[in-house]
Amino acid sequence: MAARGKVGLKEIAKEAGVALSTASHALNGTAPLSVEVRERVLEIARKVGYLEKRRRQATITSLTSILVAMAGNAASNTALNLVSWTILDGFKQECERRAIRVVPHVSGVDRIDMAEVRRAALAEKIDGIVVLADDRAELVRGLTSLSLPVVIINGEDPSMTVDTVTGENRFGARLGVEHLLSLGHRRIMHLTWKGRTTIRRRFDGYADAYLAAGLPFPQDLVVEAAGYTPAQGQAAMVAALRRDPQLGGATAIFCAADNLALGCLSALAEAGIKVPEQISVLGFDGIMPGEFTQPPLSTIQLPIGRLGEAALSLLEQRVIANDPLRPAYRLELGCRLVRRGSIAPPRGAG
Numbered sequence: 001m002a003a004r005g006k007v008g009l010k011e012i013a014k015e016a017g018v019a020l021s022t023a024s025h026a027l028n029g030t031a032p033l034s035v036e037v038r039e040r041v042l043e044i045a046r047k048v049g050y051l052e053k054r055r056r057q058a059t060i061t062s063l064t065s066i067l068v069a070m071a072g073n074a075a076s077n078t079a080l081n082l083v084s085w086t087i088l089d090g091f092k093q094e095c096e097r098r099a100i101r102v103v104p105h106v107s108g109v110d111r112i113d114m115a116e117v118r119r120a121a122l123a124e125k126i127d128g129i130v131v132l133a134d135d136r137a138e139l140v141r142g143l144t145s146l147s148l149p150v151v152i153i154n155g156e157d158p159s160m161t162v163d164t165v166t167g168e169n170r171f172g173a174r175l176g177v178e179h180l181l182s183l184g185h186r187r188i189m190h191l192t193w194k195g196r197t198t199i200r201r202r203f204d205g206y207a208d209a210y211l212a213a214g215l216p217f218p219q220d221l222v223v224e225a226a227g228y229t230p231a232q233g234q235a236a237m238v239a240a241l242r243r244d245p246q247l248g249g250a251t252a253i254f255c256a257a258d259n260l261a262l263g264c265l266s267a268l269a270e271a272g273i274k275v276p277e278q279i280s281v282l283g284f285d286g287i288m289p290g291e292f293t294q295p296p297l298s299t300i301q302l303p304i305g306r307l308g309e310a311a312l313s314l315l316e317q318r319v320i321a322n323d324p325l326r327p328a329y330r331l332e333l334g335c336r337l338v339r340r341g342s343i344a345p346p347r348g349a350g
């Protein structure tokens with residue numbers, strides 16, 4: 001076959017042993033063909049990169065400029081924002097690959113200013129807006145009034161008026177808690193904070209695991225931190241230990257974010273509580289610092305680096321469709337359990 005970069009429809013048809021018109025119909029779905037013939041043509045086209053080349057060409061012609069809106073605290077390039085910056089890095093790389101101009105817009109300290117976004121959108125010739133980690137109802141209403149395609153990354157829209165991309169927060173949390181239950185833990189503390197919808201979904205998954213197991217939900221083991229930073233997680237655990245050094249009989253702690261888990265580990269170490277010998281700790285997100293804690297942090301790994309690419313694809317689809325009646329899409333990417341040294345069966349189990 002011809003060199004990979006020069007492969008066209010003619011070469012694919014020859015390799016598949018079909019007529020040029022048959023190869024065209026197989027790739028475009030414009031005529032009925034046998035399953036065997038269509039799959040053979042598609043497989044060859046996929047292997048030589050022809051399908052990816054066509055997708056790239058279509059994307060480049062449909063998207064040229066995107067406004068990326070975020071709050072000031074999400075834009076800060078610090079260890080506290082590893083999730084946001086990993087999402088942004090993946091998004092930026094995908095935009096560069098597709099020759100799409102990114103117009104960054106940072107507004108407010110802890111939330112996006114809709115009025116500023118509106119002014120920025122009018123000042124720039126953009127094809128759509130991507131919002132990072134802000135899903136407040138008033139912001140969503142303001143975004144829909146712009147009559148521009150919008151995708152929220154790492155957030156949800158309960159009203160289902162704009163497209164959203166996030167990890168499977170609820171099912172990911174359930175996966176983690178069910179694993180702890182399978183090890184024999186029954187009293188599992190949940191360290192969380194009053195965060196966005198995505199964080200509340202992790203609480204829901206925690207509760208779901210107990211419900212599915214037919215066990216009573218330990219509402220008394222829910223501990224709320226003032227925020228998501230390691231320092232705030234540490235402070236919440238110090239306070240919990242001060243109230244009850246036995247932590248209500250908890251043998252494991254499921255933290256709603258790795259940042260909280262980092263603070264939790266620090267508080268337990270200061271109190272002389274060994275992990276996982278005396279209590280197990282499980283995080284959520286999969287940020288790099290968790291690999292270097294003592295012991296290394298077990299976590300539910302969110303596909304952080306892929307959220308931006310998925311959001312870009314959703315935005316592309318909406319621009320191409322140009323359909324005002326197209327329903328909003330909610331795309332959730334799968335999470336996975338990464339077991340390291342911070343979880344083990346409770347003492348006396350097995």
